[in-house]
Amino acid sequence: MSRLVAATRASKVPEVSVLFWVTKVLTTGMGETTSDFFAVTFDPVVVIPLTGIALVIALVVQFRATAYSPWIYWMTVVLVSVFGTMAADVAHVGLGIPYAVSTVVFAVVLAVVFVVWRLSEGTLSIHSITTRRREAFYWAAVLATFALGTAAGDLTATVFDLGYLGSGILFAVIIAVPAVAYLAFRMNAVAAFWFAYVVTRPLGASFADWMAVPPARGGLGLGTGPISLALLVLIVGCVSVLAVEHRSVRRVRR
Template identity: 65%
Template sequence: MTRSEQLLDTARPGLTTALSKVPEVTAIFWVTKVLTTGMGETASDFLVRRINPFVAVALGAVAFAVALSLQFRVRRYVPWVYWLAVSMVSVFGTMAADVVHIGFGVPYAVSTVFFAVALAAVFGVWYATERTLSIHSITTVRRELFYWLTVLTTFALGTAAGDLTASTMRLGYFASGVLFAVVIAVPAIAHRSLGLNAIVAFWFAYIVTRPLGASFADWLGVPASRRGLDLGTGPVTLALAVVIAVLVGYLSRTTEATAS
């Protein structure tokens, strides 16, 4: 990123986000993001257990493709379009990680390392091509492609990491959620107190939102035999979807008010 881009990102965020197709990073952004990760986890589990898993994955892929197509068609950040795409990435990203483990028998430790390497490769190619990983620079089709490929990979990595701590390391879902709630505070503290680069801090936290939301959602939905509250993956998915819809409705109103 050039010096002028850095100044634009820090001194004039309103302008950069107005030109970008992704939202400003605020508290409500992080809350909505965590909720979508939880919803994607329970929705995926619900679908693959209620219908044929191959059909469920196919439906997830179609929904993901349609939502992403809508996102690429709009010319600016539209809250419901953007968060629909994030939600479908969450569902399909969960399915992709589960297919690697369940379908191919790959241990969570191996899949976590695999997706971590894949994410590093995506970041490397993105930076080598565009010379920036800033979300405030998502103003071209190519950068948007890199952005969504990164988002999808973070979801797969987060899913594998969350399952690794909950299942392989036997922490259980609630303890895993608490663990990742602590971990997600690390980049914020490091950025404010230790001068950690803002872009690094953002993507660090973004990755952790996945296992954070998914762990607590699993804890709510799975039966007591799996150390959960047994509320059911279907009801938890529906409840999270309703809360997400309310937040996105609020974001839509505030975005329109800002634009006018």
């Protein structure tokens, strides 16, 4: 237990930049299509626990790292994206919970994480992720945002009948709200960050679904496998750039 709450020497999360948001959106899209690909190609009873185990291993590696590592961090985010999507899909497909209900439930879960985190640590700023406990709160919030975003995206696409392209456009407009509010009206930076962070999930997933699903479902029919692979290539490219930038910053600071 003492190791869990021990302080770390530096923040374990990346600086927020344009490339951070681009990479985040790409991981949300990949999580959606990869989860769908796994569900169709493999037995969900097998693949879901295996994905959960892979996520746990990634989180252990992330927690054991002494400083921020772009490759470890984004590998963990990708696995959170895939498993978070599976969790939301199991709630709807496996348990028969309506998207409206699961959206509310996941929103409440996220709110509880934020409230407990704020009461415990006094801040929700990602720039303060310098202890094991704060890191645990951070990843709990990240997982909840992925599950919430998945349910919300499916809600607008299917229940509200906007379709995947319509949902993608809707969330593209919504994600501009915190940016405008922060720049023009001095919205709290932490609130603006988490607002945008939640919306990236349905934004990326909606456009990924639109490209992957067949025309009969309102998509381009490119397939979940090819879209997942294409997004993985783009993510690797973005993380490669982030890794180079991170090494450059570390050299300057030395």
